[in-house]
Amino acid sequence: MAVRSLFLDDLEVGQTWTGSPVVFTEDEIVRFAREFDPQPMHVDAEAAAAGRFGGLIASGWHVASRAMREFVDTAPFGDTPMLGLKIDDLEWRRPVRPGDRLTIRREVVGIRRSHSKPDRGVVTMRMTATNQDGEVAMSFTNLIQMPARAAVPGE
Numbered sequence: 001m002a003v004r005s006l007f008l009d010d011l012e013v014g015q016t017w018t019g020s021p022v023v024f025t026e027d028e029i030v031r032f033a034r035e036f037d038p039q040p041m042h043v044d045a046e047a048a049a050a051g052r053f054g055g056l057i058a059s060g061w062h063v064a065s066r067a068m069r070e071f072v073d074t075a076p077f078g079d080t081p082m083l084g085l086k087i088d089d090l091e092w093r094r095p096v097r098p099g100d101r102l103t104i105r106r107e108v109v110g111i112r113r114s115h116s117k118p119d120r121g122v123v124t125m126r127m128t129a130t131n132q133d134g135e136v137a138m139s140f141t142n143l144i145q146m147p148a149r150a151a152v153p154g155e
Contacts, residue, residue, distance in 0.1 A: 004078050005077065005078035005079055005080045006076070006077040006078060006080055007080060007146065007147055007148055007149045008111065008113060008120065008121040008123065008146050008147065008148040008149070009148055009149045010149075011108050011111055011123060012108065012111075013108055013109060013110065013111060014107070014108065015107070015108045016105060016106065016107045016108075017074070017076040017105070017106045018103060018104070018105045018106075019070045019071070019074045019076075019103065019104045019105075019106075020070065020073075020074065021101045021102065021103050022066050022067070022070050022101070022102045022103075022104065022129075023099070023100070023101045023102075024058050024062075024063075024066070024096055024097070024098060024099070024100050024101075024102070025098055025099070026045075026056060026098035026099075028062075029042060029056055029057070029058045029059075029062065029096075029098055030042070030043050030056070032058070032059060032061075032062040032065075033058075033059050033062065036059065036061060036062070037059035037061055037062070039059075041053050041056065041057050042056065042057065042058065042059050042062075053095050055097060055098075056097065056098055057095035057096060057097055058095075058096040058097070058100075060092040060138065062096075063092065063096050063102070063129065063137065063138050064090070064138065064140075066102070067102075067104050067127060067129055067138070070104055071104070071106070076106070077146070080146060080147065081146070081147065082144050082145065082146045083144065083145040083146075084142065084143070084144055084145075085122065085143040085144065085145055086142075086143050087140050087141070087142050087143075088140065088141040088142075088143070089139070089140055089141050090138075090139075090140040091138065091139050091140065092137070092138050093135075093136050093137060093138065093139065094131065094135050094136065094137045095137075096131070096137050096138075100131050100132065100137070101131065101132045102129045102130065102131055102137055102138075103129070103130050104127060104128070104129045104130075105127070105128050105129075105130070106125050106126070106127050106128075107125060107126045107128075108123060108124070108125055109124050109125065109126045109141070110122075110123070110124035111123055111124075112124075113148060118148065119147060119148055120145055120146065120147050120148055121145070121146065121148055122143055122144065122145055122146075123143070123144045123146055124141060124142070124143055124144075125141070125142045125144060126139070126140075126141050126142075127139060127140050127141075127142055
């Protein structure tokens, strides 16, 4: 089922979207880490077992990239073009282990139409990734530029 395109004007503070669960496998964790974050706790099961986490864990960058992929795949705003401007308060709060299933919830926490370019604005979203035990594994605030339906006269 296609999601209708949403624009700045369609959003309200407090709106939420919850995505489909994202499952992390050991093979995927190791494959990502070998290419992008080759630290022992991500690529070497034996070293990871002897380390402070007691086993393999996903790179935080892997978790963030899967959250982004889930957002693109779910397309809660339809095919509306958006531009990520920045991420604030990125926190990796719990390790993500092989077999963990994260559910990602996004909430609109701010909406601001541009005064200089009224055909667009900025949406501030809070993203929270929770594991199967209800524990927050990662969270951040994301500023996203998106188009408005039409300029508001007088602004």
